[in-house]
Amino acid sequence: MRIEEDLKLDFKDVLIRPKRSTLRSRIEVDLNREYKFLHGKYTWHGVPIIASNMDHTGTFAMAKVLAEHQLLTAISKFMPKKDWQDFAAKHDGLQNNIFITAGSSDNDFNNLRDILKVIDYQMICLDIANGYSQHFVDALKRVRSTFPDKVIMAGNVVTGEMAEELILSGADIVKVGIGPGSVCITRKKTGVGYPQLSAIIECADAAHGLRGHVCADGGCTVPGDVVKAFAAGADFVMLGGMFAGHDECEGEVFTEKGRSYKRFYGMSSTEAMNKYAGGIADYRSSEGKSVNVCYRGAVENTVLDILGGLRSACTYVGAKKLKELSKCTTFVRVTQQLNEVYVDQEMKDCR
Numbered sequence: 001m002r003i004e005e006d007l008k009l010d011f012k013d014v015l016i017r018p019k020r021s022t023l024r025s026r027i028e029v030d031l032n033r034e035y036k037f038l039h040g041k042y043t044w045h046g047v048p049i050i051a052s053n054m055d056h057t058g059t060f061a062m063a064k065v066l067a068e069h070q071l072l073t074a075i076s077k078f079m080p081k082k083d084w085q086d087f088a089a090k091h092d093g094l095q096n097n098i099f100i101t102a103g104s105s106d107n108d109f110n111n112l113r114d115i116l117k118v119i120d121y122q123m124i125c126l127d128i129a130n131g132y133s134q135h136f137v138d139a140l141k142r143v144r145s146t147f148p149d150k151v152i153m154a155g156n157v158v159t160g161e162m163a164e165e166l167i168l169s170g171a172d173i174v175k176v177g178i179g180p181g182s183v184c185i186t187r188k189k190t191g192v193g194y195p196q197l198s199a200i201i202e203c204a205d206a207a208h209g210l211r212g213h214v215c216a217d218g219g220c221t222v223p224g225d226v227v228k229a230f231a232a233g234a235d236f237v238m239l240g241g242m243f244a245g246h247d248e249c250e251g252e253v254f255t256e257k258g259r260s261y262k263r264f265y266g267m268s269s270t271e272a273m274n275k276y277a278g279g280i281a282d283y284r285s286s287e288g289k290s291v292n293v294c295y296r297g298a299v300e301n302t303v304l305d306i307l308g309g310l311r312s313a314c315t316y317v318g319a320k321k322l323k324e325l326s327k328c329t330t331f332v333r334v335t336q337q338l339n340e341v342y343v344d345q346e347m348k349d350c351r
């Protein structure tokens with residue numbers, strides 16, 4: 001047994017130090033990025049924020065609205081093939097904004113191949129809770145050799161050496177995060193995890209050295225966390241909980257004690273496993289939870305709030321473009337983030 005004594009940090013442990021800036025207004029800030037990838041032949045451009053491939057947020061309704069703002073959506077891997085066909089037939093031009101998700105099983109691989117036979121989308125999200133398994137690396141190599149030109153995002157991992165391994169095995173984008181998610185209980189059940197800000201910094205450093213990209217996945221609770229993820233070196237940021245509870249999410253709005261909610265569950269929760277796997281096998285435990293989240297109306301308001309925060313952050317540090325944000329960032333370690341004296345008033349968001 002070994003102990004690593006280096007302090008590892010989370011979003012809550014830092015703030016961004018403001019710097020003298022010549023930017024006069026947030027309007028001057030450009031949040032668009034253009035990426036060429038190590039393996040995939042596709043050049044992507046847009047605002048690099050992705051709705052998570054969870055049932056609740058990885059919907060076509062979400063994809064349509066986010067695409068209007070050049071944001072991306074990773075569609076849930078449980079989306080029926082028929083719905084893919086209907087969607088692609090009706091909507092042209094959304095190829096740039098959509099990831100098709102698959103896990104590491106043969107069944108998922110066949111499903112992915114079937115979808116790509118009829119729909120010429122460019123981006124694949126290979127998602128598994130534990131990106132350290134050799135089985136996953138083999139699945140990634142198989143997808144890469146079958147689709148040499150596609151952009152592949154793969155994860156999740158939290159350490160530089162595994163980010164490198166995934167890139168060398170065919171990933172263009174490494175998805176980073178084990179345990180930080182809003183409905184994740186992996187750390188509680190297993191004791192495994194890594195503070196997310198440090199995971200992003202270390203994986204970005206390793207991936208960028210190989211001309212790979214990283215996507216920070218999980219743990220963002222407010223727009224300021226999204227800013228910190230980009231400032232730490234993330235090329236993309238994936239959001240689940242921050243996009244939950246909106247009209248575009250799966251599920252119905254329901255009312256309890258005069259307040260409106262939507263159900264939101266982790267993809268390894270008992271609820272998800274009952275739905276897709278006929279329950280939890282007795283050799284494993286649930287590593288996700290189910291919650292009722294406040295109903296928040298149209299997701300567009302949340303998108304604008306996040307983009308507004310990002311632009312504002314850029315003006316505080318003198319970054320004219322999102323691309324410059326991490327170069328312009330000095331993090332300061334803090335012991336307190338917020339003054340929470342009126343925190344209860346925020347419940348007014350729950351209508």
Ligand code: 5GP
Pocket residue numbers: 052053054129156177179180181182183184185186217218219220238239240241242265266267268269287288289
């Ligand atoms: P959030 O933005 O809500 O903090 O985090 C979203 C991420 O949490 C997802 O993109 C996914 O990587 C992760 N996640 C989703 N469901 C589960 C789950 O049931 N268990 C765990 N461990 N992680 C989950």
